[in-house]
Amino acid sequence: MSGTKNQIAETVEDYLKRASARVNAAMEKFLPSESEAPSDLHKAVRYSTFAGGKRLRPALALASFEACHGQGEDIWLAASALEMTHTFSLIHDDLPCMDDDDFRRGRPTNHKVFGEAIAILAGDSLLVFAFELLARTGRAECIATLARALGTKGMLGGQVVDIQSEGKKVGLDIVDYIHQHKTAALIEASLILGAQLAGADEETIAGLGAFGNKIGLAFQIVDDVLDLEQTTEALGKDAKSDLAKGKATYPAVLGIGASKDAARQLVEEAKLDLRKLAIQSSILELIADYIITRVN
Amino acid sequence: MSGTKNQIAETVEDYLKRASARVNAAMEKFLPSESEAPSDLHKAVRYSTFAGGKRLRPALALASFEACHGQGEDIWLAASALEMTHTFSLIHDDLPCMDDDDFRRGRPTNHKVFGEAIAILAGDSLLVFAFELLARTGRAECIATLARALGTKGMLGGQVVDIQSEGKKVGLDIVDYIHQHKTAALIEASLILGAQLAGADEETIAGLGAFGNKIGLAFQIVDDVLDLEQTTEALGKDAKSDLAKGKATYPAVLGIGASKDAARQLVEEAKLDLRKLAIQSSILELIADYIITRVN
Numbered sequence: 001m002s003g004t005k006n007q008i009a010e011t012v013e014d015y016l017k018r019a020s021a022r023v024n025a026a027m028e029k030f031l032p033s034e035s036e037a038p039s040d041l042h043k044a045v046r047y048s049t050f051a052g053g054k055r056l057r058p059a060l061a062l063a064s065f066e067a068c069h070g071q072g073e074d075i076w077l078a079a080s081a082l083e084m085t086h087t088f089s090l091i092h093d094d095l096p097c098m099d100d101d102d103f104r105r106g107r108p109t110n111h112k113v114f115g116e117a118i119a120i121l122a123g124d125s126l127l128v129f130a131f132e133l134l135a136r137t138g139r140a141e142c143i144a145t146l147a148r149a150l151g152t153k154g155m156l157g158g159q160v161v162d163i164q165s166e167g168k169k170v171g172l173d174i175v176d177y178i179h180q181h182k183t184a185a186l187i188e189a190s191l192i193l194g195a196q197l198a199g200a201d202e203e204t205i206a207g208l209g210a211f212g213n214k215i216g217l218a219f220q221i222v223d224d225v226l227d228l229e230q231t232t233e234a235l236g237k238d239a240k241s242d243l244a245k246g247k248a249t250y251p252a253v254l255g256i257g258a259s260k261d262a263a264r265q266l267v268e269e270a271k272l273d274l275r276k277l278a279i280q281s282s283i284l285e286l287i288a289d290y291i292i293t294r295v296n
Numbered sequence: 297m298s299g300t301k302n303q304i305a306e307t308v309e310d311y312l313k314r315a316s317a318r319v320n321a322a323m324e325k326f327l328p329s330e331s332e333a334p335s336d337l338h339k340a341v342r343y344s345t346f347a348g349g350k351r352l353r354p355a356l357a358l359a360s361f362e363a364c365h366g367q368g369e370d371i372w373l374a375a376s377a378l379e380m381t382h383t384f385s386l387i388h389d390d391l392p393c394m395d396d397d398d399f400r401r402g403r404p405t406n407h408k409v410f411g412e413a414i415a416i417l418a419g420d421s422l423l424v425f426a427f428e429l430l431a432r433t434g435r436a437e438c439i440a441t442l443a444r445a446l447g448t449k450g451m452l453g454g455q456v457v458d459i460q461s462e463g464k465k466v467g468l469d470i471v472d473y474i475h476q477h478k479t480a481a482l483i484e485a486s487l488i489l490g491a492q493l494a495g496a497d498e499e500t501i502a503g504l505g506a507f508g509n510k511i512g513l514a515f516q517i518v519d520d521v522l523d524l525e526q527t528t529e530a531l532g533k534d535a536k537s538d539l540a541k542g543k544a545t546y547p548a549v550l551g552i553g554a555s556k557d558a559a560r561q562l563v564e565e566a567k568l569d570l571r572k573l574a575i576q577s578s579i580l581e582l583i584a585d586y587i588i589t590r591v592n
Binding site: 032036037038040041042045092095097098115116117118120121123124125127128129131132134135136137138139140141143144146147148150151152153156157159160161163164177 | 328332333334336337338341388391393394411412413414416417419420421423424425427428430431432433434435436437439440442443444446447448449452453455456457459460473
């Protein structure tokens with residue numbers, strides 16, 4: 001399964017759009033309206049939830065679910081939970097005491113609009129909503145998957161090391177730790193949740209998780225590169241902000257060329273992992289390729 | 297079931313001590329050690345988790361579980377989840393952008409020791425741990441119970457209205473909203489979780505929830521009164537801080553005497569609710585009485 005850069009982009013972007021429309025509708029239905037009390041909290045929750053974004057995690061969960069011949073609507077509960085979790089992490093990461101970012105997805109960050117207190121509570125709320133949605137699947141193992149990806153040995157652990165590494169000269173081991181935990185863990189969980197909800201066997205779940213981990217790391221490396229190569233307008237957030245903050249990134253340690261090579265290699269390895277599994281994986285391969293097309 | 301103030305206190309304090317020892321041991325076993333990476337995050341998580349505290353919510357969950365003839369060890373997963381959730385809320389409430397408190401349970405607050413970023417992430421982590429622990433029970437309905445109690449129409453909603461009401465003249469409806477959501481919802485959930493894990497029927501679960509809601513509200517009213525009547529040393533946090541911050545409290549609206557009456561009445565109503573249920577409820581009644589003995 002391969003194609004030209006444009007063919008890949010077109011197919012994947014279509015798939016992302018389809019997943020995005022469905023997950024947005026699911027979240028729209030689930031989240032309380034802005035008029036429901038406490039109104040300011042619901043406004044803040046919705047502001048960041050519906051601020052655009054590629055909806056990559058929902059799309060990956062869906063692709064994994066479909067690859068495992070999943071049936072039914074529960075995938076949209078998981079897809080919504082993943083996107084809300086991701087949004088929670090963005091709101092808290094942007095806070096003044098963390099990355100202190102003023103813009104996200106082309107708009108002022110949550111705390112710039114609603115103040116720090118509401119922003120923190122809106123993030124907390126999205127985390128709770130995510131678990132509430134997953135609980136509706138009736139599958140405790142799915143809740144365990146998300147919790148593991150988020151906890152102190154997952155995303156939150158990655159965020160701590162990220163903050164603590166700012167302005168320090170760190171090696172590739174630390175950058176890898178941050179990216180694995182802060183980014184790859186939730187992308188891995190997206191694949192696992194899709195497979196779990198489809199009722200896949202343990203080997204397939206593990207294989208899809210391994211694939212997710214590799215493309216998750218590749219995705220973050222590409223993000224590091226884009227931070228250096230793109231404009232603020234194209235990014236929707238401050239360009240070269242990683243550099244300005246002295247963030248631990250792949251390009252900071254390896255340079256841009258070697259970072260791109262590392263991302264490419266991860267995507268190739270991920271696709272090999274995928275081919276070992278007895279599943280229909282064409283869209284997953286294309287999504288893996290797509291991650292790289294952003295910097296090729 | 298009744299007794300003198302001292303008899304009640306002795307019996308309940310013994311029960312609280314027993315529950316406390318067991319839930320502390322469970323949390324000790326579950327939480328990563330301080331030496332595990334990321335070390336600072338685990339230190340911050342443990343600092344606030346093991347800072348003392350009455351462990352009222354775990355004790356109530358246990359009492360509800362025992363009243364419904366619950367068997368097995370899963371109650372300690374729920375009890376730990378409740379205490380971690382409570383600790384999460386304290387860490388975030390104490391932040392400079394929220395209540396800006398420097399002391400809690402006689403020690404500097406989490407952000408005073410570890411900084412705001414780590415404090416926020418430690419709170420987030422405790423919330424995730426809580427759901428991870430509940431997932432181990434395999435009971436999705438228990439996760440739904442906790443999520444409902446915490447969400448924007450539960451504790452987090454109460455916290456928003458609490459902050460927004462500071463320094464304003466508000467009526468009893470707003471104070472009730474805050475106390476119901478910020479405090480009573482999680483205490484109600486403690487009773488419900490105990491009953492759910494014991495396999496109680498719907499009527500018993502609902503009845504115990506109603507009892508929990510009333511004693512939860514009474515507990516918060518008593519807390520408001522204690523803030524005015526006790527010293528900083530006895531409280532372990534700044535006395536009269538509600539007054540200094542212009543917090544929406546029962547005494548601020550009704551005065552101290554009428555607030556105590558309201559708490560007493562809630563406890564009596566709660567005990568009547570309990571007597572309608574076909575359960576062994578003596579310790580629950582004593583805990584209800586105990587709440588009031590703190591200001592009688």
